[in-house]
Amino acid sequence: xxxxxxxxxxxVSLRFRLSDEREKELLDTAAEVFFEYGYSAASxxxxxxxxxxxxxxxxxxxxxxxxxxxxxxxxRTDQVYEPLAELLRTxxxxxxxxxxxxxxxxxxxxxxxxxxxxxxxxxxxKNSPEIGRMFKxxxxxxxxxxxxKYLRQKIRDGHLQIEHVTIAxxxxxxxxxxxxxxxxxxxxxxxxxxxxxxxxxxxxxRMFLAAYGEK
Amino acid sequence: xxxxxxxxxxxVSLRFRLSDEREKELLDTAAEVFFEYGYSAASxxxxxxxxxxxxxxxxxxxxxxxxxxxxxxxxRTDQVYEPLAELLRTxxxxxxxxxxxxxxxxxxxxxxxxxxxxxxxxxxxKNSPEIGRMFKxxxxxxxxxxxxKYLRQKIRDGHLQIEHVTIAxxxxxxxxxxxxxxxxxxxxxxxxxxxxxxxxxxxxxRMFLAAYGEK
DNA sequence: CCAGTGTAGTACTGTGCGGTACGATACGGT
DNA sequence: ACCGTATCGTACCGCACAGTACTACACTGG
Numbered sequence: 001x002x003x004x005x006x007x008x009x010x011x012v013s014l015r016f017r018l019s020d021e022r023e024k025e026l027l028d029t030a031a032e033v034f035f036e037y038g039y040s041a042a043s044x045x046x047x048x049x050x051x052x053x054x055x056x057x058x059x060x061x062x063x064x065x066x067x068x069x070x071x072x073x074x075x076r077t078d079q080v081y082e083p084l085a086e087l088l089r090t091x092x093x094x095x096x097x098x099x100x101x102x103x104x105x106x107x108x109x110x111x112x113x114x115x116x117x118x119x120x121x122x123x124x125x126k127n128s129p130e131i132g133r134m135f136k137x138x139x140x141x142x143x144x145x146x147x148x149k150y151l152r153q154k155i156r157d158g159h160l161q162i163e164h165v166t167i168a169x170x171x172x173x174x175x176x177x178x179x180x181x182x183x184x185x186x187x188x189x190x191x192x193x194x195x196x197x198x199x200x201x202x203x204x205x206r207m208f209l210a211a212y213g214e215k
Numbered sequence: 216x217x218x219x220x221x222x223x224x225x226x227v228s229l230r231f232r233l234s235d236e237r238e239k240e241l242l243d244t245a246a247e248v249f250f251e252y253g254y255s256a257a258s259x260x261x262x263x264x265x266x267x268x269x270x271x272x273x274x275x276x277x278x279x280x281x282x283x284x285x286x287x288x289x290x291r292t293d294q295v296y297e298p299l300a301e302l303l304r305t306x307x308x309x310x311x312x313x314x315x316x317x318x319x320x321x322x323x324x325x326x327x328x329x330x331x332x333x334x335x336x337x338x339x340x341k342n343s344p345e346i347g348r349m350f351k352x353x354x355x356x357x358x359x360x361x362x363x364k365y366l367r368q369k370i371r372d373g374h375l376q377i378e379h380v381t382i383a384x385x386x387x388x389x390x391x392x393x394x395x396x397x398x399x400x401x402x403x404x405x406x407x408x409x410x411x412x413x414x415x416x417x418x419x420x421r422m423f424l425a426a427y428g429e430k
Numbered sequence: 431c432c433a434g435t436g437t438a439g440t441a442c443t444g445t446g447c448g449g450t451a452c453g454a455t456a457c458g459g460t
Numbered sequence: 461a462c463c464g465t466a467t468c469g470t471a472c473c474g475c476a477c478a479g480t481a482c483t484a485c486a487c488t489g490g
Contacts, residue, residue, distance in 0.1 A: 178389025186347030
């Protein structure tokens, strides 16, 4: 904030050519430390050490630990959930489309990084509801949106009959990844095997189509 | 734990008549503070103040903050999930049984307390996998177990056809409470209304029966 | 080669916490 | 009435951290 002000007051600045890269490094390191210790126990000094930076550098770019955290969350959320925007462009069967959508969702959602992200978001959303809102909006809300849009199309085409589309979409996604995600978040085991993912996806999709598909 | 040992070694002790109550108070206050601030940011001093106790009292009963936390988690987990043991004793229709099971699960899982519990568990399980295991074992694992047992019975009776019973059970429960729980944990809104609960339960159960029920 | 700017490194301040120690007190059992 | 024990209240220690300040260096553009 003070920095921004200063930049503005000098109008044009030529200082930040490599700075984008460096900013990414700084935020990645911050994420690493935040994810490892949790918000409160994470120390900005530790981040500085790992990033071979100094606390001053962090504090010159982000006026407080809290705002550093927010910036990090925003960057990571975009990073993890952006790839989902393109899903379901497919033109194949309904079943195949949902099947491959499911696999993609599991693939992208069950990485160590996104698990850490989810974990810390769940915790910090308690006292910062805007964090929760941000995650809904830029995070898993995207996933839901793309699925709902697809489902509505298929309803118009007469291939599906769903009364509460949003709820149905949420329930499909939850059936897909609820337990695997919980297992990861609770440190109860390794990532599911490809085989387990397939079984889960197939069962969820079948259940969904049995209830809402044309017959 | 040390207390228990001491009791045992002296065989019969007459010291702790009121102590059970007091222990509950101490752990409840600890939970309050832990839930409010998160593990790291919670202070034992604050707990002592709120409980009109002294830090010494806490430290005489629990040798460290971490073990206090563990004791608290254990107590809360039992407290929240014990009532689930009796579920599904019902003798009514399959659909009605699942329906009422679903409503009970939502009822018991979506209280402010159990949401706080889940939240902090998700966070702390990262570096203490035994916390995660404890929660699985004494917590939502009970829920799963009772459902699986019931489903197996109904499979034997020929009312259900399920290949992967455990996965099916998990997916049913996730479809039931995934989104409402997430909304609570992310501080995205109020508890679902009775009407929303009913819709979610009905849709989940229908989906489940459409896939696995006799037809 | 120089001026300007960002930053690593480090030292410092203030604060708050985990954990300990201890005196005063209340109370139940003999 | 006396003893033993648990606890309260409080003061204390050591430490770690957020945030600040300053110095020395490195780079970049002219």
